[in-house]
Amino acid sequence: MLELILEATLDTLYMVALSGAVSALIGIPLGVLLYVTRPGQILAQPFAQRVLAIVTNIGRSIPFIILMVAIIPFTRLIVGSSIGTNAAVVPLIIAAIPFVARLVEGALNEIPPGLIEAAQAMGATPYQIITKVLLPEAKGGILNGLTITVVTLVSYSAMAGAVGGGGLGDLGIRYGYNRFDPLIMLITVAILVIMVQGFQSLGDHLVRKADHK
Structure with a gap:
């Protein structure tokens, strides 16, 4: 049983790490696009922004x-399969991308418009404004959003166990619920709580460092 618990814990960490990394790589640029294509922004494209917003909202509206x-x-x-950890990663990524995008957009909303106007007055290109002004200024908010995303992915990965997704959720259902073993359920929950606390503490630390800078 100890081997099963260890394997399930590693599977959960694998699912969260991979889905979190991929969703950040796609979700952060998407969030930036949602912000800079607004009317009056540096790359204003109202129609494209509206389409992106609708697609993002649809993605966030579907229960995992x-x-x-x-x-x-x-x-x-x-x-090539609908069960197992690799199969669970696919819906985790799809669910997390719009979540990340909206959190990034929210972080960019906190930037004072005067900073963008000052950069434009100095002749900065849209790319320079994004990379030298928007992303550095919103770094703390983006890191906080990614922390929230990772914590959410931990709970989603446990939910994936209900359909054979592997990890701690699968272990808790198969050995704790189906076999009426409360100890396994308790261990599963305890490990998930420790994971969440660890990810949240790490994220808070990175946010504090980013805000301090």
Whole structure:
């Protein structure tokens, strides 16, 4: 049983790390696009921004457990299976991307417009404004958003166990719930709580460092 608990813990960490990294790589640029394509912004494209906003909102509106089931054919196409940790990563990424995008957009909203206007007055290009003004100024907020995303992915990864996604959720359901073993359920919950506390503490530390700078 100890080996199963260790394997399930590593599977959960794998799912969270991979889905978190991929969703950040896609979600951060998407969040920037949602911000800079607004009317009056440096790359104003109202129609494109509206389309992106609708797609993002649709992605955030679908409950994760329904999303997992709905995209099973797509998951099979990508990883060749609908069960296991690799299969669980696909819906985790799809669920997290719009979440990250909106959090990044919210962080960029906190930047004083005067900073952008000053950069434009000095002749900065849109790319320079994004890389030298927007992202550095919103760094703390973006890190806080990514921390929230990772914590959410921990709970989503446990939910994936309900459909054979592997990890601690799968362990808790198969050995704790189906076999009526409260000890396994308690251990599973305890490890998930420790994970969340660890990720949150690390994220808070990085946010404090970013805000201090």
